[in-house]
Amino acid sequence: MRAVVTVTGKDRKGIIAEVSAFLANKGVNVEDISQTILGEYFAMIMLVDVSEATADIATLAREGEEMGKKIGMSIRLQHEDIFNAMHRI
């Protein structure tokens, strides 16, 4: 089962490292990353595999949100199907 992790906020050093460490710690495998900087704005989208994760998607999403608050970023984790449904025919 795959999910999409979205990380947005003000750019600074070490965001990718912190988020990747968090995901690895939860047993989440990162399959693909796309990241851009728009001005000072950081936006990263990761496609991740959660089938061997330590918790279900809803729990991971909650934990991600809390982790985001700690590092001053907005982190969301959502089942990939919401994006499949809305953007693919």
Next chain:
Amino acid sequence: MFNQFDVLETIDMIEKEHLDIRTITMGISLLPCIAGTAEETAQKAYDLVCRRAENLVKTAKELSGEYGIPIVNKRVSVTPVSLLCAAFPEKATRVGRALDAAAKTLGIDFLGGYSALVHKSMADYEKTFIHTIPEVLATTERLCASVNVGSTRSGINMDAVSLMGEIFKETAQKTAENDGIGCAKLVVFCNAVEDNPFMAGAFHGVGESHAAINVGISGPGVVWHVLKSIPDADMLETAETIKRTAFKITRAGQLIAREAAKRLNAEFGIVDLSLAPTPARGDSVAHILEELGISTVGGHGTTAALAMLNDAVKKGGVMASSRVGGLSGAFIPVSEDIGMIEAAEKGVLCLDKLEAMTSVCSVGLDMIAIPGDTPASTVSAIIADEAAIGMINNKTTAVRIIPAPGKEVGDSVNFGGLLGRAPVMPVHDTDSSKFIGRGGSIPAPIHSFKN
């Protein structure tokens, strides 16, 4: 990999533009609950609703967590209660109270289906049942009632129309201490649909399965935002943009509906493509119409703008879902839409314009407060006009109107929460009592004979 723009667009829709799943409504057939007495039927109905919908709230919470999209309301609709109580209609309130108790047990905000279908004529038991509506709405909290008084195939039952004028008045009186809130939970329909997920008019038709999941999506805020990004587009481009947006919104609804049905062991019913506003700023259908270039909703051009909006929403939505149903269109409930409230307060949006608007969009005169001393025959005449629009145009129309006790034009009523607040709107002081007093029925229109 997903396109970054697409992913961020979805997140913006949810976080900044109020995209949500407005309701997951589980339709439950209560036909197996019919028993010899009202007490027994009430108990069986309570048990069945609690069993079938036991995990409704929990499942909605799980889905919301997984897909990251808010699911605002969890609701239940049931078989029209008049059918369950045909042998003891005077005791139907017992079943109504049991269903209200079930809604409380489940932790849902509304349960719909205290309903009667009398579009052709009214059997004695149905008439007795309808007379119990004011009492049951005054003594329950979450129960919603509806009555279908007409259809394109059968015409308009004017006896029922006449009776419903009185029922609205009585319901308002019985809940006078709360501005007549009972009327906010009562809808009169023409061409009622059997799979509507939206309250107060939801009921589970007899042609439906044992349990079905019907999902109502929402997204006036999303459409409003996208239109703001194309301020100079012509109408064709505008319609296309709305269509594409409606497609995306509906796909989210379809996903949630399918998944919810699977997890709740119910059939996937329909996705209702409605743009349902809330009193929150930025979640208004009126503001979409104003963004299109009408300075205040209700002004000239409103009906045309709404016709385009409604049609574009349907076109995008139909493509996005395998099963579309319910009311599907743009809702214009006055008290539940901040733009409508403001336009009504300014005196620009009046009852006559709203009536015109209902001929091109889904549903009808919705959540409108009128003076408390409006005669029952005038309320009936308003219902008759609305039913006529539905009958002739082959569409659903509804009236949810509140003759607010003790209030007059210039006052307002406040129901709080999703039901919002409404300024009391003027009605014509002409007399329609002779017209309503004629009774009988308006025959079905010529174009209903399609066989």
